[in-house]
Amino acid sequence: MTRDGQLTFAYTPDSDDAFYYYALESGRIPMPGFLPEFSYEPIGALNQAARAGRYDVTAISAVAYPAVADCYAILSVGTSVGRGYGPVLVSRSRHSLDALRGRRVGVGAVGTTGWFLLRWLCPDAVPVEMTFDRIGEAVATGVLDAGVMIHEEALYYPKLGLHRIVDLGDEWCRRAGVPLPIGLNVARRSLGRQTLTHVCTTIRRSLEYGLAHRREALEWVSRFGRGPAGQCTSRYVEMFANEDSLCMAEDVREGLRVLLLEAADRGLVESVPQLDVIDGTHLSPAPARQSV
Secondary structure, rough: OOOOOEEEEEEOOOHHHHHHHHHOOOOOOOOOOEEEEEEEEEHHHHHHHHOOOOOOOOEEEEHHHHOOOEEEEEEEEEEEEOOOOEEEEEEOOOOHHHHHOOEEEEOOOOOHHHHHHHHHHHOEEEEEOEEEEEEEEHHOOHHHHHHEEEHHHHHHHHOOOOOEEEEHHHHHHHHOOOOEEEEEEEEHHHHHHHHHHHHHHHHHHHHHHHHHHHHHHHHHOOOOOOOOOOOOOOHHHHHOOOOOHOOOOOHHHHHEEEEEHHHHHHHOOOOOEEEEEEOOOOOOOEEEOOOO
8 A cells, every 4th residue: 555545456357356346446435545546457367466465455366365375364355155156167068077187178377266176176187277258269169178167257158159067166065065265355464454444344335335236336347257248247246246245154264264275285275374354344254154
C-alpha cells in the first residue's frame, strides 16, 4: 500500500471473481481512506505475482498458498469452493483416465489447483501449460489429447464438441470427503491486522451487494469469461459466488488443510503452513455446509 492510501487488488478475468468486486470497483460500496486499484491476470500469473508480493490483495490457487504464506494471510471472503464439482477433465472422445498415461493434457498453469488435481488423479499424464480459454480449442483440434477446464470453460466445453472424462472436483469431494477450495483471496500481512480486517469486511460487503442486486451485477461481470454469447455466466456465478464465498465455512477450512497435506505428501508443495484466516469484523467462521 502506498502512502496516499492506494490499495492494489488483483483477480482473474472471469465472472465469479469479478462478481466479488463489482460493488467495490464500481463505487457502489465505498472504502474510505483507501484508493482501490484493480488489475486482472490469469491465475498462473497471479500465483507468480503473489510470490513476488506485487499486489496488496490477490486471488491465488489454493495449492499455491504454502509458497506465499510468509507474505500473505488468507481472507475468509472470496474463496471459490466446489461441493461436488470443480475443474473438469475433457477430451474429444470418451477416454478413460488410464488412456491418458503419457498423453498431453492442457492445464491453465503448473502450480494451480486444476494442475494438482490432474497430478493427483492421473500422475502419468503430461501437463502442458496453456492459457485457460485456449485449452478447449486445442483439445478439439487435436493439439492436446485432453484438457483441464477451469472458469466458465468448465461449463462451456460441450459447445466445443468435447466430452467429460471426469469432474475432478467431484472426484476430490467423493474421495477426500471434504469440499474442494479451488481459489483463495489473500492479503499482504504487512498491511497490519486492522487493515486486513477492514479489507475482508469491505470485500464481503461488496459481494453481499452483488448478491442482493444480482441482475445488475451479472450485467457488469458478463464482460468477463465467455460473455452473454456463452450463456453460462449466471450458472457459473451461482456455483462460485455464494455463501461459501461470503465466509469460509469450517469444512472448507478443513478441506484446505487436507488439500495441502495431500499436495505435500506428493511432493508438490514443500510444507503445510499454519492457515491464518482473517474473518472480518464481528464474523466467526461459517458452520459446515452439506456438500452438493
